[in-house]
Amino acid sequence: xTRDAFIKTLCRVFxxxxxxxxxxxIENGWLEQQDREFRSDLLNRRNxxxxxxxxxxxxxxxxxxxxxxxxxxxxxxxxCRVCVNHVAQVYLRGIMDSKPLSRDGKYIFFDHERIVTxxxxxxxxxxxxxxxxxx
Amino acid sequence: MLSEGPSExxxxxxxxxxxSSEEPLFxxxxxxLPAMGWNSWNAFGSGNTEDLTKEMVHxxxxxxxxxxxxxxxxxxxxxxRPVRVDDRLCPDPVKFPxxxxxxxxxxxxxxxxxxxxxxIGDRLCSGAEVGIYKHEKIDCNDYINWDxxxxxxDNCYYMWDNATFSNKENAxxxxxxxxxxVSIVGRTYNxxxxxxxxxxxxxxxxxxxxxxxxxxxxxxxxxxxxxxxxELVFDIEADEPGEYDLTVSYxxxxxxxxxCWLQVGVxxxxxxxxxxxETESSESFKDSPAIKVKLVSGINKIRLMNHxxxxxxxxxxxxxxxxxxxxxxxxxxxxxxxxxxKTQPQNWGHLVGDSWRILNDITFQVGSDGDHGTAAWESDYxxxxxxxxxxxxIMDEFSGLDKGWxxxxxxxxxxxxxxENMCSSHMAMWCMMNSPLMLGLDLRRVEKGxxxxxxxxxxxxxxxxxxxxxxxxxxxxxxxxxxxxxLEYIRDNDRADxxxxxxxxxxxxxxxxxxxxxxxxxxITVSVENITDSIGAKMGNSALSDLKNASSFDVKDxxxxxxxxxxxxxxxVDHLDPCGCKVFKIIPVL
Numbered sequence: 151x152t153r154d155a156f157i158k159t160l161c162r163v164f165x166x167x168x169x170x171x172x173x174x175x176i177e178n179g180w181l182e183q184q185d186r187e188f189r190s191d192l193l194n195r196r197n198x199x200x201x202x203x204x205x206x207x208x209x210x211x212x213x214x215x216x217x218x219x220x221x222x223x224x225x226x227x228x229x230c231r232v233c234v235n236h237v238a239q240v241y242l243r244g245i246m247d248s249k250p251l252s253r254d255g256k257y258i259f260f261d262h263e264r265i266v267t268x269x270x271x272x273x274x275x276x277x278x279x280x281x282x283x284x285x
Numbered sequence: 286m287l288s289e290g291p292s293e294x295x296x297x298x299x300x301x302x303x304x305s306s307e308e309p310l311f312x313x314x315x316x317x318l319p320a321m322g323w324n325s326w327n328a329f330g331s332g333n334t335e336d337l338t339k340e341m342v343h344x345x346x347x348x349x350x351x352x353x354x355x356x357x358x359x360x361x362x363x364x365x366r367p368v369r370v371d372d373r374l375c376p377d378p379v380k381f382p383x384x385x386x387x388x389x390x391x392x393x394x395x396x397x398x399x400x401x402x403x404x405i406g407d408r409l410c411s412g413a414e415v416g417i418y419k420h421e422k423i424d425c426n427d428y429i430n431w432d433x434x435x436x437x438x439d440n441c442y443y444m445w446d447n448a449t450f451s452n453k454e455n456a457x458x459x460x461x462x463x464x465x466x467v468s469i470v471g472r473t474y475n476x477x478x479x480x481x482x483x484x485x486x487x488x489x490x491x492x493x494x495x496x497x498x499x500x501x502x503x504x505x506x507x508x509x510x511x512x513x514x515x516e517l518v519f520d521i522e523a524d525e526p527g528e529y530d531l532t533v534s535y536x537x538x539x540x541x542x543x544x545c546w547l548q549v550g551v552x553x554x555x556x557x558x559x560x561x562x563e564t565e566s567s568e569s570f571k572d573s574p575a576i577k578v579k580l581v582s583g584i585n586k587i588r589l590m591n592h593x594x595x596x597x598x599x600x601x602x603x604x605x606x607x608x609x610x611x612x613x614x615x616x617x618x619x620x621x622x623x624x625x626x627k628t629q630p631q632n633w634g635h636l637v638g639d640s641w642r643i644l645n646d647i648t649f650q651v652g653s654d655g656d657h658g659t660a661a662w663e664s665d666y667x668x669x670x671x672x673x674x675x676x677x678x679i680m681d682e683f684s685g686l687d688k689g690w691x692x693x694x695x696x697x698x699x700x701x702x703x704x705e706n707m708c709s710s711h712m713a714m715w716c717m718m719n720s721p722l723m724l725g726l727d728l729r730r731v732e733k734g735x736x737x738x739x740x741x742x743x744x745x746x747x748x749x750x751x752x753x754x755x756x757x758x759x760x761x762x763x764x765x766x767x768x769x770x771x772l773e774y775i776r777d778n779d780r781a782d783x784x785x786x787x788x789x790x791x792x793x794x795x796x797x798x799x800x801x802x803x804x805x806x807x808x809i810t811v812s813v814e815n816i817t818d819s820i821g822a823k824m825g826n827s828a829l830s831d832l833k834n835a836s837s838f839d840v841k842d843x844x845x846x847x848x849x850x851x852x853x854x855x856x857x858v859d860h861l862d863p864c865g866c867k868v869f870k871i872i873p874v875l
Contacts, residue, residue, distance in 0.1 A: 176379050179332050179653065183377050184367035184412055197412075208653070216659055216702060218650065228504070228666060231441070231449050232331065232362065232410045234649030 151268045154189040156198060157181070159268070160205065163275040164282075180204035196233045196262040198271070199246055202278050203236040210282045215242055225251055226259040233262070245277045290458050290546065290560055291445040291597045298636070299600050301514070301592035302553055307687065310603065310636040313610045313618075316686040317639060318751050319721045320435065320619050322357025322400065323350075324695050327658060327725025330651040331363030331411050334380040335388060337654060342395050344728035351397060353742050354751060355724060357435045357619065358392050359400030360385075367413035374415055374427055389432040400435030400619070401428060405601040406442030410449065416442055417605060425608035433618060438605060440624035445597040447541060448627060460498035460544030461591040462535040462561060463490075464517055465570050469531045469578070469587070474519050487515030493570070496542040499594040502626035503645045505672050508774035509680050513629040516590035523580040530575035533589065538567035550588040551578050558593075598628045602637045621692070621721070631680055635688035640721050643680065647673050647694035650702075652727060660697035662707045662802065662864055663778050670697065670711045671778050671800055677718050678760050678782065679772055684719055686755035692721050699726025699737050709844065710798055710866040712740050716750040717758040717784050717796050717868070745843040745870065749786065749794050758786035758794065761819040762811060771819065781805045781861055785816050791828035793820075793871040794843075799861035806860055813854040835873030843868040850874070 151159075157175075161168040172189070175181030181201065206212040214235070221227055221238035228234060237260050240246040248258040266274075297303055298310055323341055325333035342358055345351055364385075366375040376384050389399040403409070403424065407416040417424050417438070428436060441449045447456040466475045474480070476494045487496045499514040500507045507513070523529065537545040549557035557576045564571055578587065606620055622630055622638035625645045634641030645667040652658030661669040673693035680691045696715065698708045715722060724741060731737045760770045762783040767773040770782070778800040786794045793816060799805040813832060821829050837852040844867075858867050 182331065182363075182367070182411075183379060187367050207656070214650070214656070214659070216650075219664065222666065228645060228649075229449060231646055231649065232412075235651070238649075 151193055151266055151271055152190055153185055153193045153197065155268065156193045156201070156266065156271050157185070157189075159271050160201070160275055163279050178208055180208045192265045194263050194265055195246065195260065196230050196237060198266045198274060199240045200233055200236040202245060202274060203239045206278060206282065212281060214239055218242060223258060224248055224260045225257055226262060230262050237262070240274070243281055245274050245281070291593065292600070294558070294596055294600055299596055299603060300555070301596060304595070304633045304636070306636070311606055311610055313613075313615065314637070314639070315617070316755075317619070318686075318753070318755060319640065319690045319719050320357055320621070321354040321722040321751075322359060322398070322435070323355060323724045323728065324359040324361050324400070324437070326361035326651060327648060327695050327697060327700065328652050328727045330653055332653045333360060333363055335383055338388065339391065341728050342392055342397060344731065345397065346395055348728070348731060348733060348738060348742075350724075350742065353744065353747055355722070357398045357400045357723070359402065359435055359437060359723065360388070361402045361437065362409050362411045362439070364402070365409065365413050365415050367415065369415055372420070372423060374424055385431045393432065398434035399432060400437065401431070401433050402437045402439065404439040404441050405598070405605070405624075406440065406444065406448065406451065408442040408450070410439055410441035418444065418601070421604045421608045425605065426612050428609065429612045429616065435619040435621065436609070437621040437623050438602060440598070440627060443598070443601070445601075446594055446627070448624070454539035456541045456543075457537070457539040457545040457560075458597065459546070459591065459594040460496065460538075460542055461547050461589060462537040462545060462564070463493045463495045463543055463567055463570070464497065464589055465493040465534040465536075467519055467531060467533050467587065467589070468572075469521055469529050470523055470580075474521065476517065479519055481518045482515055483518060484512035484515035486513065487517065493536070497589065498542070498544065498591045499629060501541065502629050502643070505644060505667055505676060505776065509626070509629065509631050509643065509676055509683075510772050510774065513632065514590075514592060514595070516588050519587045519589075521580065521585045521587050523582055523585060526579075526581045528577055528579050531578050531587065532575055533573040534570045535561060535573055536564045536567050536570045537561060543567045544591060546591050546593055547573070548588075548590045548592060549576050549578065550590070551580060551585050554579070595628045595633055598624055598630075599633045599637060606637050626676075631683035631691065635683075638689055640690040640692040642692045642694060643676050644673055644693070648697055648700065652700065654727075657727060657730065658700045659702040660700040661702055670703070670707060670714070674714045674718075675776050676774070677720065678714075678784070679774060681718070681757035681759050681771070684757045690719055690721060691757070693718070695723040695725035697725055698741060699730060704864070705736050706862050707864045708737070708740055710864055712743065712746055713796055713843075713866050713868045714798065716746040717786060717794060719750055719755065719757040722747070722750055743843065745841070745846070746868065749788070752788045754787060754789040756787055756820075756823050758784040758796065759819055760784050761815055762809070764807070764809070781809060783809060783811055785811075785820055787820050787824045787828065788870070791825070791831055791873070793832065794868065795856060795871050796866060796868040797858045797861060798866045799864060802863045804860065804863055808857050808859045810855050810857040831873040831875060835875055837874045839872040839874055841870040841872070843870060
C-alpha cells in the first residue's frame with residue numbers, strides 16, 4: 151500500500167480527520183515532509199514503524215519503553231540507524247512482528263524494506279489503537 | 286575502462302599504499318584541536334527546527350558555554366526538504382522556513398559558528414533524497430554561500446559499499462573474489478602451497494582464499510589496531526624482466542567477504558583494478574582474462590587484493606573536501622567524517638578530515654522536543670559510553686594535531702538512562718582522549734550551577750581536551766590481565782583503567798576509570814616510572830626531566846579542585862565509585 155493509503159487507514163482507525171493531516175502531522179512532529187512529498191510511494195515496514203511510533207509518542211503521549219535491548223534479537227535492528235528506536239518500540243509493544251531469518255525460526259529479523267500490505271496495516275494500527283485504549 | 290562501479294582512482298595519494306603518508310592531501314587542512322559545540326541529533330533527532338535551534342543558541346549564550354569553547358552549532362539530519370528543487374538542496378519548509386542562510390546569519394550574529402550535515406551516498410540516513418553524490422560541486426557551492434564553518438558527512442546509501450541502507454550486494458565492490466590459484470611464467474601457483482595471506486581478514490577455506498578485503502568496523506567486534514585488511518601474496522620468480530600474462534582462478538560473490546572487484550599489484554605498482562566477470566557461484570571457479578604485469582628478474586611479490594572499501598570512501602570524502610576548498614577561497618571549515626568506523630578511517634581519515642567517527646552511534650534512542658532520549662553506560666553493541674570508550678582508548682596513535690581526532694560520537698550527558706557518575710566519567714574519558722566535544726542534549730534542561738552545567742563547563746577537564754600539545758591519552762594499566770594495555774581491545778567492563786597524557790605546561794593528566802557498575806576497592810598505584818616508560822617519548826626533554834627528577838608533586842583533583850602534595854614517586858587511588866573516575870593533574874615540584 152502507499153504511504154497515503156496507510157495514513158488514511160490510520161486516520162480511520164484513530165478517528166483522525168484526514169483533511170490537512172499532513173500539515174498537522176508535520177507540525178506536531180509525527181509525520182515528516184517526505185511523507186507528504188512521497189505520499190504515492192509504497193510504504194515499507196521501517197517507515198510504517200516510524201509513523202506508528204511517532205504517532206503514539208507525539209499525538210497520543212504514549213511514552214517510550216526505556217529499555218529496548220531485547221529488540222536486538224532482530225538481526226537487522228542496527229541496519230537502520232535512524233529508525234532503531236521506532237522499530238524497537240513497535241516491535242517490543244507487539245504492534246509489528248518479526249520475520250524468520252532461518253528455517254528453524256531461531257533467527258529473526260524485522261525486514262525493513264518489505265512493503266506493507268493493507269491487511270498488515272489494519273493489524274498494526276488496530277494493535278496500536280488497543281495500546282492507546284489501555285493507556 | 287571500468288564498465289560499472291566506482292570511479293577510477295588515478296591519484297596515488299588516495300591509494301591504500303599511501304595512507305601512511307604524512308604529507309597533506311589538502312592545503313586547507315589545518316592543525317586544529319578537537320571541535321566543541323552542540324549538535325542537534327541526540328537532542329532532537331530528525332525533529333530539529335529553526336525555533337529549537339535558536340533556543341539552543343540562546344541557551345549557549347545564557348549559560349556562557351561559548352566562553353568555555355562550545356562554538357559550533359550543527360544542524361544534523363532532518364533539516365532538508367526531502368527532494369532537490371532544480372537539483373539544489375533546500376531547507377525543510379516547515380522546520381526551517383527562513384532558510385539556512387538566515388540560520389547561519391543568526392548563529393554568526395551571536396558569535397557562534399554554523400555547521401551542516403550531508404552524506405556521501407545519494408540519500409541521507411533519514412531517507413531524504415538529497416545525498417551529495419554527484420552533486421558535490423553544486424552542494425558545496427551552496428554550503429559556502431550559506432557560510433558554513435563545519436560539515437559532518439555521513440555514509441548512508443553509499444553506492445560502493447554495503448553501508449546502512451545501501452544495497453547489500455554492494456559488497457561486490459569491497460571484496461576480492463575467492464581465489465584458488467594464479468598462472469604466470471608458465472606455471473600455476475596454488476593458494477594452499479604457494480601464497481601468503483597478510484593481515485587478519487582473509488583465510489583459507491578448502492583450497493581457496495576468501496575474505497580478501499577490509500574488516501567492517503561499524504560494529505564493535507574487531508580491534509582497530511594493527512593491519513585491518515588482507516592481501517594474497519605470491520612470490521613469483523622470473524628469469525627475465527618483462528611483461529607477462531597473469532591469469533587468476535577466481536569465483537565471485539556479492540556478500541560481505543566475497544566480491545567481484547580485484548586489484549593486482551606487483552610490489553608497489555598496480556596493474557589491474559576493476560570488476561571481474563561474474564561466475565555462476567562463489568565456488569564455481571574460472572580463469573580471469575589475461576592481466577598484463579611487469580616483472581623484474583628474480584623474485585616479484587604479486588599482490589591480489591581489494592582495498593577499495595577504504596579507497597572508495599576516502600575518494601568520496603576527498604571529492605567533497607576538494608570542492609569546498611576550491612570554492613571557499615580559504616574559508617576555515619571543520620570536516621567531520623562520519624562513516625562509523627566502517628572502513629577503518631583511523632588509517633586514512635587524517636588525509637582528508639579533522640575527525641572520524643570510530644563506531645556506529647552511541648545511542649539510537651535520540652530525544653525530541655519534550656523527551657531527553659536515552660543513553661546507556663554499557664551495551665553489547667555500540668550504543669553505550671563504554672562501547673565507544675573501549676575502542677577509542679586504544680586508538681591514541683592514530684590521532685594528533687597533524688592528523689585529526691578519533692570521534693567516539695557526541696556526548697550523551699543530559700540524556701536519560703545514565704547517572705551523574707556515568708556522565709562525569711564520560712566527560713573525563715572524552716577529554717582525556719581528545720575527542721570532539723559536541724553536546725547532544727536539549728540545553729533548556731540546564732541551569733547555571735546545576736550538575737550538568739558544572740560538568741560540561743569543568744574548565745580543567747576541557748583544558749585536557751583542548752591542550753595545545755594535542756596528544757591523546759594512553760592507557761597504561763588495566764586491572765584485567767592483558768599483554769599490552771595500550772593496544773589490547775578489551776570489552777569486558779569488569780575492570781578499572783588508568784590513562785595518562787602529557788600536557789603542554791609540562792604537567793601530566795592522570796585518570797582512573799572504574800568501568801564496572803559496582804565499587805572498585807582495590808588500590809591502584811601508578812609510579813612515575815610507569816608514566817615515563819609509556820609516554821616519555823611524547824614529552825619534551827625538559828618536561829620529561831622534570832617529571833623524573835621531581836622530589837614531590839602537586840596533585841590537583843580536577844573534580845574537587847583540591848590540591849595535595851605527594852612526596853613519593855607514585856600515585857595511588859584507593860576507591861572508585863561504580864562507573865566513577867578520579868582525574869588528576871600532576872605537577873612536578875622541583
